[in-house]
Amino acid sequence: MNISDDELERRLRALFADERLDLPPPPEAGTAIVAGARRRSRRRHTVQAVAGVAAAVVAVGGGLTMIRFHTEEGTAVMSADGTGTGAKPPEDLTAGRPPEPSTPGPTGTQSIHASAPPETSPSPRPPSSPSPSTLASVITGPLLAADGFGKLKLGMSEADVAEEAVTLSEVQAGASCTVYKAQGSGVPASASVVISKAAGLVVVTPDVATHTAEGIGAGSSKDQILAAYPAAKEESGSVVAPAGAAAEYRFRLDETGVVQASLTSVTQDCAG
Known part of the structure; x- marks a missing residue:
């Protein structure tokens, strides 16, 4: 049975216009759609925040690893605020001589004055006796x-x-x-x-x-x-x-x- 294009179009239009095919939405459909959209938005923000924190942790961990690596190689150690915290010289690995323990320098949170030696006032010198040549002539x-x-x-x-x-x-x-x-x-x-x-x-x-x-x-x-x-x-x-x-x-x-x-x-x- 051959149907012309015009007949086919007419029948499709009649089919789509049949009210029996309509599915009316339930009364709470709008509220459910809005709530679902909000849940998806919160999940998206949460995933983004967690991803940012994870990236920061990875960056900090990598930085600390590099700082520790450079410290063991004898370069300057940098504190979190960017200030130098000391330097460790290369260990002496001469056979039969164990490496000497290093003394940690002051950290960025310590006061510079705490590591400086206390100032000592110079001891007074006893007055020197004048030489005979410097005494006044009579x-x-x-x-x-x-x-x-x-x-x-x-x-x-x-x-x-x-x-x-x-x-x-x-x-x-x-x-x-x-x-x-x-x-x-x-x-x-x-x-x-x-x-x-x-x-x-x-x-x-x-x-x-x-x-x-x-x-x-x-x-x-x-x-x-x-x-x-x-x-x-x-x-x-x-x-x-x-x-x-x-x-x-x-x-x-x-x-x-x-x-x-x-x-x-x-x-x-x-x-x-």
Whole structure:
């Protein structure tokens, strides 16, 4: 039986228009469809969140594994906040020598000050004693020169001394030498002098504190004398220092230093 296309189309249209084929939806169909859509949406969001967390865990685990790997190889360890937490040098794997345990450095949550050594205040140094060369020179009192005292000069006779406005008194005569008290305008201060009959004036001992051209005088220490006169020699209770080719200083000392200075000729026949 052949049916034309128009007839077939007509019959199909009639079939689809038959009300017996309609299936009316139940009253709660709309609510069920909305609820199902919401459940599918929640499941989709849940799956996406779980997938994101899993990806983050995998990334963190991989990062920690790489950090641990680099730490064991001797590279710097990085904390979670990006700061360096120390470095581990390569282990010494020499035969017969076990690897030394490493000391963990401070983590990112520790304070940097906790690992720093406590500051210690420097211990005070005891004051150093000044060297003899740095002590002040003595310039008090009149000058006791290397050749005499004022106008009194070594080698003068009694007549020469009198011509220099110096008076000799308190005579203490000896066999070859005489002790006098010398005073007058020719001397800066009174002094005890010794005049030899053969060598003239051989000793001058001022009665006041004096000083030498090298800055040695009353209160100077033995070390200062030795510093000023390297060729000086120590004697009992005194130090003898050269004052030139023909004279020498004799410094008498006590616990305070120099207490008396005399100028003495090296060529004499009298007691100094």
